[in-house]
Amino acid sequence: MGSYTIPAVQDMSIRLTKAMRLGIVGESGSGKTTLALAIMGLLEKRASVNGSIRFAGTDLQQLSEKQRNPYRWSRIALVFQNSLDVLNPVLTVHEQIWECLVRHTTLARADAHETVVSLLESVGMAAEHGPYYPHQLSGGMRQRVLLAMALSCDPEVLILDEPTNALDAVTKTDIINRIARIQQEKQFGLIVISHELQTIARLTSRISVMYRGRIVEEGPTGTMLSLPLHPYTRGLVHASPDINPWRDMWGIPEESETSEFSESSEFSGNGGCPFVSRCCQKTDICQTRVPSLEPAAPERRVACNRGGIVTLLQGTGIHKHFGVNGTSVRACQDCCIRVRSGEAAVLIGESGSGKTTLANILSGILNPDRGDIRFNGEPVVRSRASRRKKGMQIIFQDPYSAINANLGVEQAIREPLDILGQDLPEHKTASVIRALQQVGLPVDDHFRRRKCHTLSGGQRQRIAIARALVMDPAILIADEISAMLDPSTQANILRLLKGLQNHHGFAMLYITHDLAVAQKIADWVYVMNHGKIVEQGDARQIFTNPAHPYTRKLVGQHFPEITRKTGDIPSSCVKNKPYVITRNPALAKAA
Amino acid sequence: MSRTIYKIAEYVLTFFFIITLNFFLPRFMPGDPFTFLSSDAGDVTVTCSQAQIDRYKSYYGLDLPLKDQYLHYIGNLFTGDIGYSIYYNDDVVRIIGNRACWTVMLVVVSLILSGIIGTIIGSLSAWFRGRLFDRAAYLFLVGFSEIPAFLTGLVLLFVGGAWLGWFPLSGGIRPFTEFSSVISRTADIIHHAILPVLAMVLTRLGDFYLLSRSSMLTVLSRDYMRTAKGKGLSKPRILFGHALRNAAIPVVTRLFLSLGTIFGGAVLVENVFNYPGIGRLMREAVMVRDYVLIQGIFIFVALSVLSMNLIADILIRKMDPRIG
Numbered sequence: 001m002g003s004y005t006i007p008a009v010q011d012m013s014i015r016l017t018k019a020m021r022l023g024i025v026g027e028s029g030s031g032k033t034t035l036a037l038a039i040m041g042l043l044e045k046r047a048s049v050n051g052s053i054r055f056a057g058t059d060l061q062q063l064s065e066k067q068r069n070p071y072r073w074s075r076i077a078l079v080f081q082n083s084l085d086v087l088n089p090v091l092t093v094h095e096q097i098w099e100c101l102v103r104h105t106t107l108a109r110a111d112a113h114e115t116v117v118s119l120l121e122s123v124g125m126a127a128e129h130g131p132y133y134p135h136q137l138s139g140g141m142r143q144r145v146l147l148a149m150a151l152s153c154d155p156e157v158l159i160l161d162e163p164t165n166a167l168d169a170v171t172k173t174d175i176i177n178r179i180a181r182i183q184q185e186k187q188f189g190l191i192v193i194s195h196e197l198q199t200i201a202r203l204t205s206r207i208s209v210m211y212r213g214r215i216v217e218e219g220p221t222g223t224m225l226s227l228p229l230h231p232y233t234r235g236l237v238h239a240s241p242d243i244n245p246w247r248d249m250w251g252i253p254e255e256s257e258t259s260e261f262s263e264s265s266e267f268s269g270n271g272g273c274p275f276v277s278r279c280c281q282k283t284d285i286c287q288t289r290v291p292s293l294e295p296a297a298p299e300r301r302v303a304c305n306r307g308g309i310v311t312l313l314q315g316t317g318i319h320k321h322f323g324v325n326g327t328s329v330r331a332c333q334d335c336c337i338r339v340r341s342g343e344a345a346v347l348i349g350e351s352g353s354g355k356t357t358l359a360n361i362l363s364g365i366l367n368p369d370r371g372d373i374r375f376n377g378e379p380v381v382r383s384r385a386s387r388r389k390k391g392m393q394i395i396f397q398d399p400y401s402a403i404n405a406n407l408g409v410e411q412a413i414r415e416p417l418d419i420l421g422q423d424l425p426e427h428k429t430a431s432v433i434r435a436l437q438q439v440g441l442p443v444d445d446h447f448r449r450r451k452c453h454t455l456s457g458g459q460r461q462r463i464a465i466a467r468a469l470v471m472d473p474a475i476l477i478a479d480e481i482s483a484m485l486d487p488s489t490q491a492n493i494l495r496l497l498k499g500l501q502n503h504h505g506f507a508m509l510y511i512t513h514d515l516a517v518a519q520k521i522a523d524w525v526y527v528m529n530h531g532k533i534v535e536q537g538d539a540r541q542i543f544t545n546p547a548h549p550y551t552r553k554l555v556g557q558h559f560p561e562i563t564r565k566t567g568d569i570p571s572s573c574v575k576n577k578p579y580v581i582t583r584n585p586a587l588a589k590a591a
Numbered sequence: 592m593s594r595t596i597y598k599i600a601e602y603v604l605t606f607f608f609i610i611t612l613n614f615f616l617p618r619f620m621p622g623d624p625f626t627f628l629s630s631d632a633g634d635v636t637v638t639c640s641q642a643q644i645d646r647y648k649s650y651y652g653l654d655l656p657l658k659d660q661y662l663h664y665i666g667n668l669f670t671g672d673i674g675y676s677i678y679y680n681d682d683v684v685r686i687i688g689n690r691a692c693w694t695v696m697l698v699v700v701s702l703i704l705s706g707i708i709g710t711i712i713g714s715l716s717a718w719f720r721g722r723l724f725d726r727a728a729y730l731f732l733v734g735f736s737e738i739p740a741f742l743t744g745l746v747l748l749f750v751g752g753a754w755l756g757w758f759p760l761s762g763g764i765r766p767f768t769e770f771s772s773v774i775s776r777t778a779d780i781i782h783h784a785i786l787p788v789l790a791m792v793l794t795r796l797g798d799f800y801l802l803s804r805s806s807m808l809t810v811l812s813r814d815y816m817r818t819a820k821g822k823g824l825s826k827p828r829i830l831f832g833h834a835l836r837n838a839a840i841p842v843v844t845r846l847f848l849s850l851g852t853i854f855g856g857a858v859l860v861e862n863v864f865n866y867p868g869i870g871r872l873m874r875e876a877v878m879v880r881d882y883v884l885i886q887g888i889f890i891f892v893a894l895s896v897l898s899m900n901l902i903a904d905i906l907i908r909k910m911d912p913r914i915g
Contacts, residue, residue, distance in 0.1 A: 040821050072823030080821065085814040089913055090836050099832070100822050133912040149822070 008034040008047075009213040016157060019187040023204035023221060025195065025236060027252075031213035032193040033081060036159050039191075040078050041068050055157070074104035077155035079146045081162045087134035087142065093120075094130030097149045104153040119148040122182070124174060140171035147175070151182065157189040164199045176202050198242035201225055209233045212274040215293060217308075219300035226538040227524075229296050229308035231279050231342065231505075238502075238523075244540045246519045248495075250502040252278055273305055280505030281310055281341045310376075312475045312507050313339040313392065315362050318371030320354075320531075331357040332368070333531045339475060342505040344498065346518040346539075348554065349528035355511045356397065358528070359479045362509070363394040375475070386471075387420065393468035397480040399460035403467075405453035409436075412452055413467045420471075428470075435466035440492055457484045465493060475507040482517060494521055515558040519543055527551045598904070602897060609893040614664050617885045618657065620877075651677060653882075664886070673890065674883035678876070683887035687869065691891070693763050694868030697784060697857050699850070701791035706846045708792070709799025714838065716800070717807035728800065736797020744790035744863035751786055758786045761865035787864045791857065795849070802845055807838040840911050847903035851896035 009031040016022055024032050037043050039053055041060060053060045060071060080086045087096055094116050101112040117127040123144040134142060143163065150158060163179065164172045180203055183190050192203045200207060201221060208218040209232060217230040225243055228234040235252030237243050272287040273279070279286065286305050296302040320332040331354040339345045349355050360366040362373055364380045375385040375392050385392040396402040403412050410432050417428045433443045439462040441447065452460060461484040468476055476497065482490045498521060500506040512518055518525065522539040527548065535548040543559070546552045648654040652663060667674065673683045712732065716725045735743070752760045759765070763783050764776075810816065811834060819833040858870035865871070869888060876884040908914055 037817075042817050042821050069823040069825075072821060074823065078821055080814070080818055083814055086818055088815040088819065088833050088837070090840075090911060091833070092912075099824060099828065103822070103824055103828070135913045 005048075007213055009038065012051075012210075012213065012215060014191075014208060014215075016189045016191060018156075018189060019183075020206070021183065021190040021192070021204040023200035023207040024191060024193045024210055025197065025200055025207055025233075026210035027195060027236070030210045032195075032210055033161055034213075035210075036078060036161050036191070036193055039159065040072060040076065041065075042078075070104075073100055073150075073155065074153040075155055076157045076159065077150040077153065078159045079143075079150045079161060079163055082139060082143050082146060082165060084135075086146065089134055092131050092133055093137070093145050097145070097152050100149060100152045115152070116148075119152055120145075122151070123148040123178060140167050140175075143167060143171075143175060147179070154186065155188055157191065158183070159191045159193065160203075161193045162195070163192065164194065164196055172199070179203060195236075196242070197225060197236065197240040201243070209236070214274055215303065216275065217300070217302045218293070219297070223297075223300065226541065229300060229302040230275075230304055231281060231309055232275050234309060234342070235278075244538075246543070247522070247539065248498060248520065250498065253280075253503055254278070273303075280503065281306060309340045309342065311338055311340050313337075313362060313373075313375050313509070315358075315373045316371060318358065318361055318373070319369045320357055320361060320366065321369060330531050332361065332371075335371070335528075335531075335533050337362065337509075337526060337533065339507050339509050340524075341474075341507055342501055343523050344501055344508045344510060344521050345524045345526065346522035347509060347511045347526045347528055348513065348515060348518050350513055350554070353528045354531040355528055356479055357531075359394065359477050359509070359511055363392060363477050365394070387416070389420070389422075389472045390474045391471065392475045392477065393471050393473035394477040395461075395464050395468050395479065395481050397483065399457060399464045399484055402464050403452050403460055405451070407452055408449050409441075409452060409455075409463060410448035412463055413470055416467060416471050431470045432466070435469045438469060438496055439463075439466045440489060441466070458486055458489060461485055462489065462493070473506070475509065477509045477511070479511045480513070482512065482514065490517075497521075515543075515555065527554065602901065606893065606897060609897075610665070610668060610890060611661075613886050613889040613893065614661055615657075616889075617877075617880065617882045620880060647677075651883075668890070673887045676876075676881055676884045676887075678879045678881040678884065683884055686872070686884065687887055687891055690867060690869045690872045693866060694857050694861065694870060696780075697787055697791065697860070697866065697868060700784070701788045701795065702846060702849055704788070705792045705795035706799050706842065709796050710803040710839070710842050712796075713800045713803030713842075714807045714835065716804045717811060717838075720808065729804075732797040732800045734797075735793050736795075736801075738794070739859070740790055740794040741859040741863045743793050744787065744860050747786045747790050748863060751789075759783050763867045783866075787857070787860050787866055790860050790863070799842060799845065803838060803842045806841050807834065810834050810838045813837075836910075840907065843910065844903050844907055847899050847906065850902075851899035 012031075012035060014022065014024075014035075024035065026032050034043065034047075038047075038049050039060075041063075043049060049061060051061070055071060055076065058071075060068060063071075087093070094113075097116045097119060098112055101107055101115055102109060105112070107115060116130060120127060120129060125141060125144050125148070129137075129141065129145075134145075137145065147163070150160075160179065164175060167175065176199060179190075183203075190203065192200060194200050204221050206218065207221050207224045208215045209224075209230065210216070211232050217224070217228070217233045219229075224233065225237055228237055232252065235250075238247070238250045239252065241247075241249055272285075272289055273282070273291050276282050276286045283306065289305055291303040291305045293301045293303045294307070296304075296308050302308040315335060315337045318332050318335040318337075319330075321328050321330045323329075335354075335358055337345070337347070337358070347355050347358070357366065361368045361371070362380070364373070364382050364385055373380040378385070380392075386394065407415070410429070413432045413435060414428045417423055417431065423431070432448070436443045436448070441459065441462055452463065455463070461481060465481065478497075481493070485493065494517070497506070497508055501508060510518070510521060519539065522542075525537060525539050525542040526533050527535040527542065527546075527550065529550045535542065535546065535551045537547075542551060543555060546555050645654070652660060655663075675681070676683050676686055679686055709732075712728050716728050719725050748760065751758045759782065764780050765783075816829070816833060819829045824832070857866070857868055858873060860866070861868045861870035862874060869891070873885075873888050875881075876888060
């Protein structure tokens with residue numbers, strides 16, 4: 001049997017000041033627990049730890065086991081990850097908490113017994129639970145015991161390893177609330193290790209995101225969750241229904257090939273960015289260069305060779321007016337808009353608010369009076385960004401005027417490819433067939449030869465979408481495309497677009513007045529009224545806690561429950577509580 | 592509550608099964624007691640005439656149908672009358688009583704010694720897993736446990752008794768001797784017991800060693816050991832309060848289950864050392880087809896096995912809160 005080493009944690013630096021609350025987030029296997037055990041000095045002898053772990057100036061790594069014991073529990077305590085085996089099966093709960101007190105405090109043995117009882121009560125357990133053995137406890141009770149045990153010696157630093165894993169919602173909330181309250185009271189430093197973003201959001205003020213033993217992003221909890229800068233962080237947020245309850249869940253694509261060998265070679269440090277195999281915005285440099293943690297925004301640092309999630313499309317200070325019968329209509333006033341790679345930005349607003357004008361300007365069809373539009377950093381001038389693959393495509397609202405009715409289906413879809421003139425004819429046909437399949441239309445010769453004027457509005461809209469997809473766009477501007485589609489087709493198309501977004505970092509600016517659809521797909525929302533962008537924010541914030549009066553009105557008309565529920569609740573509470581629709585006023589009062 | 596009743600019923604049923612087997616087994620053996628009456632094994636056999644045999648058979652009730660004999664046997668058993676030895680012409684209970692203490696002493700002492708020594712070496716072996724101590728102990732003890740007790744006994748007898756002459760060759764106590772004090776008597780008994788006890792300890796040691804080693808290894812890898820270490824507890828507390836309390840459970844079970852063989856456990860060793868215990872008595876009883884004595888011995892053996900099982904059952908419940 002050959003032996004090899006796998007680095008579980010690499011080049012990891014964290015700092016915890018007094019009373020600071022730090023969250024460490026990552027998928028299972030990212031090295032979170034290893035980090036906690038390293039801090040406590042509990043890794044097996046086989047594991048080697050390099051670097052220093054300083055506590056109040058003392059390097060714990062230099063201490064012998066015996067010298068280390070006074071630090072354990074009385075100064076740094078750990079709430080171990082909950083498992084059936086984490087408590088000794090032949091000792092009672094009481095005994096297992098009591099022995100910590102006897103070892104680390106000066107309490108008399110009899111007083112220690114009383115302290116155990118009050119500790120149990122402080123975590124929501126009754127004194128009668130003391131004589132229980134671990135196997136007689138439920139998972140939630142065991143978690144409480146672990147917490148009471150860790151709190152027993154008043155530690156200066158408390159590390160929580162997955163404190164809410166596999167708990168029911170009620171217990172989870174109760175435990176989180178208790179931890180938060182006790183932390184506030186005793187002001188100990190807190191490290192919360194979890195893959196549950198809800199728990200992290202509630203308990204911490206800063207987050208470090210770990211991937212494969214490295215920190216890939218760190219920053220304040222609030223902005224990290226609403227505007228992640230690393231694709232991995234965003235993937236975690238997208239996979240968490242707690243953060244945005246409406247949006248579809250999408251996991252981060254798993255890597256296609258995983259073997260011991262490739263994994264260890266990646267770990268060796270020369271293999272480039274650890275996230276490269278799952279990243280949707282990787283470039284050549286990511287294969288060879290390990291990114292270091294660099295400042296990316298105020299208080300934010302991200303380890304990405306591309307400086308975090310790249311901005312694909314940016315429009316700044318866009319002005320546009322039309323002269324109508326001598327009067328001037330200001331369609332866009334100082335509009336700023338940004339779409340990042342892999343993001344679904346949604347522009348909402350009522351008809352006539354200037355949405356379509358803005359879309360046309362962004363895609364280079366209309367020239368703005370003033371303003372700067374950049375795609376991938378290059379200025380957008382006319383069709384420069386749209387007449388290429390991996391570029392920008394727009395789908396118009398009205399399929400009747402967007403497609404030449406006298407063209408055949410295949411002809412209409414391959415037209416941009418023909419203009420580009422890069423592909424062989426059989427490749428073009430293959431692209432057309434793939435696009436037709438994606439939008440759910442027939443692919444047989446007969447259909448592909450049909451003239452577009454023989455098709456229905458919905459079919460023509462799908463042809464318009466297929467025409468955009470053959471160009472393999474990096475960003476798609478979709479202007480009210482669902483108006484023409486039946487609900488089922490709309491759902492299929494939206495899932496297709498979200499899938500492309502998740503797997504290929506495809507970005508989308510989706511323009512709609514349908515707030516229900518917006519809620520379902522949006523990562524970031526822009527609200528437009530009278531040619532101005534009046535509010536922008538992450539989807540959860542816009543839909544639960546709109547700030548601008550116009551947004552409130554718009555959201556209130558669509559979802560009366562939301563504004564009624566959130567109207568009088570301060571935003572800080574809403575952020576951390578899952579939003580509940582209360583249909584029965586009596587129940588609402590009782591709650 | 593119903594669990595206890597169930598458990599009791601289980602024991603009663605087992606006991607009945609054993610005493611029934613106990614009655615029929617010797618009777619299905621070829622031969623009968625009167626072939627060997629008043630003849631020592633190896634001596635000239637005195638053959639009884641058919642008339643004598645018939646007389647003895649009716650005297651001992653052995654001419655009755657098996658069914659009636661069985662009912663008699665059960666009935667007597669419950670009045671505490673186990674019977675009268677045909678060969679030794681003495682009360683079975685008294686014969687067994689005279690011999691029992693020798694065997695009990697031998698077995699208890701050797702089991703406790705091998706249990707304690709085995710557990711200590713096993714725990715240390717687990718603690719130093721893979722090091723020289725672990726490997727050496729493993730090789731030595733497992734090797735010894737593979738050698739049957741009588742062979743070890745014979746070697747010990749040759750070396751310690753015959754060659755070096757340090758220990759007596761046979762018996763439990765020097766015969767035909769008046770001892771001046773209890774101390775000198777005890778010393779003589781111990782002197783006689785050393786070799787048989789050593790033989791039995793050496794054979795049993797490997798068992799306890801392996802069991803406690805693997806038990807300790809399992810316990811040491813458990814999450815709660817990490818928890819205990821994380822709590823910064825003292826080493827003795829971690830070892831004895833946390834590890835051993837878990838690791839000892841299977842060892843104690845094994846100890847008590849082995850104690851069940853308290854009467855029959857030393858047959859081979861007793862025969863090698865010509866030790867005056869139950870084991871030798873059993874062999875003699877079988878040789879002469881002394882039905883009543885065989886039955887008596889087996890009942891004692893069965894009772895001891897059952898009662899030790901019961902004690903093990905109760906003790907495990909006390910030690911491991913997850914059971915019961």
